[in-house]
Amino acid sequence: MAPGAAPPVLDGAVHSWDTSIGVDGPGTRFVVFLAGCPLRCRYCHSPDTWYGRSGRRRTVDEMVATIARYRRFVQVAGGGVTVSGGEPLLQPRFTGELLRRCHALGLHTALDTSGFLGDRADDALLDATDLVLLDVKAGRPETYRRVTGTGRLAPTLRFARRLADRGTPMWIRYVLVPGLTDAVDEVARVADVAAGLTGVARVEVLPFHRLGAHKYAELGLAFPLADTAPPDPELLARVRGQFVERGLTVT
Amino acid sequence: MNGNQRTVDPWRDFRDGPWRETIDVADFVHRNHEPYLGDASFLTGPTERTLAVWDRLRALFPEERRRGVYDIDAATPSTITAHAPGYVDRERELIVGLQTDAPLRRAIMPAGGLRMVETALRAYGREPDRRVHEIFTRYRRTHNDAVFDAYPEDVLAARRSHIVTGLPDAYGRGRIIGDYRRVALYGVDRLIEERRAHKAALDGRRSTDDVIRDREELAEQIRALGELKEMAAGYGFDISRPAATGQQAIQWLYFGYLAATKEQNGAAMSLGRTAGFVDVYLRRDIVEGRLDETGAQELVDDFVIKLRIIRFLRTPEYDQLFSGDPTWVTESLGGMGADGRPLVTRTTFRYLQTLYNLGPAPEPNLTVLWSPRLPDGFKRFCAQVSLDTSAIQYENDELIRPAYDDDTAIACCVSAMRVGRDMQFFGARVNLAKALLYAINGGRDELTGEQVAPPTPPVGGETLDHDEVLAAYDRTLDWLAQTYVDALNVIHHQHDRYAYERLEMALHDHPVRRFMATGVAGLSVAVDSLSAIRYGRVKVLRDETGLAVDYAVEGEFPTYGNDDDRADEIAVWLVETFAAKLRRQRAYRDAELTMSVLTITSNVVYGRHTGNTPDGRRAGEPFAPGANPMNGRDTHGLVAAALSVAKLPYDAARDGISLTGTVTPDGLGHTREERITNLAGVLDGYADAGGFHLNVNVLDRATLLDAMAHPERYPQLTVRVSGYAVNFVRLTPEQQRDVVSRTFHGSL
Numbered sequence A: 001m002a003p004g005a006a007p008p009v010l011d012g013a014v015h016s017w018d019t020s021i022g023v024d025g026p027g028t029r030f031v032v033f034l035a036g037c038p039l040r041c042r043y044c045h046s047p048d049t050w051y052g053r054s055g056r057r058r059t060v061d062e063m064v065a066t067i068a069r070y071r072r073f074v075q076v077a078g079g080g081v082t083v084s085g086g087e088p089l090l091q092p093r094f095t096g097e098l099l100r101r102c103h104a105l106g107l108h109t110a111l112d113t114s115g116f117l118g119d120r121a122d123d124a125l126l127d128a129t130d131l132v133l134l135d136v137k138a139g140r141p142e143t144y145r146r147v148t149g150t151g152r153l154a155p156t157l158r159f160a161r162r163l164a165d166r167g168t169p170m171w172i173r174y175v176l177v178p179g180l181t182d183a184v185d186e187v188a189r190v191a192d193v194a195a196g197l198t199g200v201a202r203v204e205v206l207p208f209h210r211l212g213a214h215k216y217a218e219l220g221l222a223f224p225l226a227d228t229a230p231p232d233p234e235l236l237a238r239v240r241g242q243f244v245e246r247g248l249t250v251t
Numbered sequence B: 001m002n003g004n005q006r007t008v009d010p011w012r013d014f015r016d017g018p019w020r021e022t023i024d025v026a027d028f029v030h031r032n033h034e035p036y037l038g039d040a041s042f043l044t045g046p047t048e049r050t051l052a053v054w055d056r057l058r059a060l061f062p063e064e065r066r067r068g069v070y071d072i073d074a075a076t077p078s079t080i081t082a083h084a085p086g087y088v089d090r091e092r093e094l095i096v097g098l099q100t101d102a103p104l105r106r107a108i109m110p111a112g113g114l115r116m117v118e119t120a121l122r123a124y125g126r127e128p129d130r131r132v133h134e135i136f137t138r139y140r141r142t143h144n145d146a147v148f149d150a151y152p153e154d155v156l157a158a159r160r161s162h163i164v165t166g167l168p169d170a171y172g173r174g175r176i177i178g179d180y181r182r183v184a185l186y187g188v189d190r191l192i193e194e195r196r197a198h199k200a201a202l203d204g205r206r207s208t209d210d211v212i213r214d215r216e217e218l219a220e221q222i223r224a225l226g227e228l229k230e231m232a233a234g235y236g237f238d239i240s241r242p243a244a245t246g247q248q249a250i251q252w253l254y255f256g257y258l259a260a261t262k263e264q265n266g267a268a269m270s271l272g273r274t275a276g277f278v279d280v281y282l283r284r285d286i287v288e289g290r291l292d293e294t295g296a297q298e299l300v301d302d303f304v305i306k307l308r309i310i311r312f313l314r315t316p317e318y319d320q321l322f323s324g325d326p327t328w329v330t331e332s333l334g335g336m337g338a339d340g341r342p343l344v345t346r347t348t349f350r351y352l353q354t355l356y357n358l359g360p361a362p363e364p365n366l367t368v369l370w371s372p373r374l375p376d377g378f379k380r381f382c383a384q385v386s387l388d389t390s391a392i393q394y395e396n397d398e399l400i401r402p403a404y405d406d407d408t409a410i411a412c413c414v415s416a417m418r419v420g421r422d423m424q425f426f427g428a429r430v431n432l433a434k435a436l437l438y439a440i441n442g443g444r445d446e447l448t449g450e451q452v453a454p455p456t457p458p459v460g461g462e463t464l465d466h467d468e469v470l471a472a473y474d475r476t477l478d479w480l481a482q483t484y485v486d487a488l489n490v491i492h493h494q495h496d497r498y499a500y501e502r503l504e505m506a507l508h509d510h511p512v513r514r515f516m517a518t519g520v521a522g523l524s525v526a527v528d529s530l531s532a533i534r535y536g537r538v539k540v541l542r543d544e545t546g547l548a549v550d551y552a553v554e555g556e557f558p559t560y561g562n563d564d565d566r567a568d569e570i571a572v573w574l575v576e577t578f579a580a581k582l583r584r585q586r587a588y589r590d591a592e593l594t595m596s597v598l599t600i601t602s603n604v605v606y607g608r609h610t611g612n613t614p615d616g617r618r619a620g621e622p623f624a625p626g627a628n629p630m631n632g633r634d635t636h637g638l639v640a641a642a643l644s645v646a647k648l649p650y651d652a653a654r655d656g657i658s659l660t661g662t663v664t665p666d667g668l669g670h671t672r673e674e675r676i677t678n679l680a681g682v683l684d685g686y687a688d689a690g691g692f693h694l695n696v697n698v699l700d701r702a703t704l705l706d707a708m709a710h711p712e713r714y715p716q717l718t719v720r721v722s723g724y725a726v727n728f729v730r731l732t733p734e735q736q737r738d739v740v741s742r743t744f745h746g747s748l
């Protein structure tokens, strides 16, 4: 950029935003959902975020102006901003700038990602990220493929190690789907990975639910797990226990 | 029981101050209270004695629920001394006194309105008493009769069409909080002496209307205080002198409150701010070795048991409007002192602990005056109790204290008053959404076609023009403000004459500051309708008489409750505009006009009586409660809704602005500890943003659906609904559906 020239307006495809408490990182959070995701997880509860075109073009300035209204509230309430999706790293420049600007406002920042596109996150982006909510979808490459349709496990593991090396705190998330991700051996591998990383502050085992089913119907898509029941409490306890056994903090 | 009280100094070890010379409980509390900064770990569970007393009552509740009332004394018009002493369990009770001679036996209070009494009796299968009928028709006029003699025709029309509703013209007005602590601190004789001095001072003034009325009222107050002593004597207590122990302090102040509830079937009979006061006595008892923690909790538990069985005889329609059987025994807890010290004591915790020891209940209506500066241990305990019981409401102490003082209590749901210094003329509320439809229809009712407001040219054209609608709305609101205050002036003039709160007013300063507390309903519907007219295109559908009966909205428009200034500014404008119009009216006894944005649960009934609205809401659909955004239109979560509501200026709505937030436990975090932290954080954030009031329901949809299907499994399920906690299984199916369909915030 020539000295003195106005910076180009940076915009991105934003699906929606919301405020949430205690489920998208610590405290009360302003959550930006970006549109577009390269994966097609069978359990995805937000298929409406899959396509970049389903978002609205918003500039970083616009989003920051909206977030600034909540800055005081989320700070007083012990929270921050979470950039989620879809897959936020599909738009790394927008995501990076958004995180940087929020960070500059003094807000706690979190990045909610599958890590599949972790290579696209440059160091500047991660410098502006206080916490990564890393969705590790499986322990075995075959399962990862089965879950996501289009993805590979390796990039997520690579990203996780990079975060550990740079000392970026992580919450590992694992979506528990009966018959898909509940095998003892499957969970054990994820637990191995998590236990082997420094900086994993907690593991969140998220029970699969079908509350997103209506979105598939609205989009004219079939919901692959329409007939899969949520995990029962015993299964949930067993899987959580597998992480606890490895000395991890589990919620 | 009270054997040695004459030999001990009731004020021993109290720190001196002006409170000794003048009646000033606030000064006493300031000088003698000791903040407690710790956590809840010192609290104790219920004793066997407590459970035995409570179980005796609990055994009666199913029968009461089934029949609507447990028992009625239909032949004895209630006064402070009309009924013989009554007990729940004479051997075990620590705090005694019932409204009638038996628990859950309701009294009749025909001075407020005979019609209400007789309708209620018939509804519950009882014949009205002939002698009572004769007395209150032939010899003694009631408030209700007097009001209807004096209502002008336009008030009657506005009342009929439900644009002005819930008026306290058929029963007691309530919302007056006597400073019941005065009975304990000073004893009744001292209070009588003080009243006599006020009365004597009036002897030097000319006998104008005002002075005559004041003299008569003071004479009545003195008489009521005498009866209070007599009532207590019936239970074996001499309350002419100050209370000397914690047990006596609670007993004395409860007698004061009880006497008020024997005479007044008030819409809300609130208690005030008693915990910090009681704590001074309990602390002294503990120091003196008279009491331990278990004993202190036991006294509080026993007191709260009594507050839980306050009952009034009302019609089933009334109960339907207000959901269940409300009494609004509101107790204000916590808050900060003007000196920067928290007004949190161990007894503040003990009051909350009753929700565990006796199980959750809507009464007494425990109200925490929240400040981000409150001690952490107390904040966390409040959040925990909310999570476990949903039975606390929160008001912003940082707004209340500067506007009133640090000895202020909430009456009913959100109405703040300095205890013993302010009173209010309760004014129910008007329907702002219906008023907008009147503006469009030239003053005709959209459902009946009746000309209710003075005829004005209806808003014409196929599509509503924003400026034209606004001009018409402005005129309608002028008429509404005038008609409304006119109605209230009549009501309160007659209430003072025919159903004066002798005892409650005896426990106020003289002269007292008076508010006339008006209210509005339908805010979000009116705001979204104006937004639709301004930002979208609203086509009018008219019937054959030209009456606008439906609307078709095209285009997107911002809605209130999403922190979108375009819509929220309309809400601010409407609140400020209507408040200003009200303030221009001359109120009875020169009361200060205040306004609330509050519906309690009557939002359902308001909706039922309001036609289609330009925001797309269908005729009959419930309004959102209080200042809440319309159900389902708040798309950015509880925090965005809270920030929208927080924009409404408290200065224009000094009688309170109510927000009900429903969160699922999962929507507050994964673990209990996290949920507690996060809920306390949200309360801090909301208070910091300037929000006034927040009801917190921590629930999930499944629980509610199950409770609808199996009410017997959830006898104690408490749901907070706009300013009030109600027993969910007592709601009508329609109200239950409304609660369930309310936006559930939180990621499921």
Ligand code: SF4
Pocket: A037, A038, A039, A040, A041, A043, A044, A045, A046, A047, A049, A085, A086, A087, A114
């Ligand atoms: S990565 Fe997330 S958004 Fe993308 S498909 Fe999977 S669950 Fe859905």
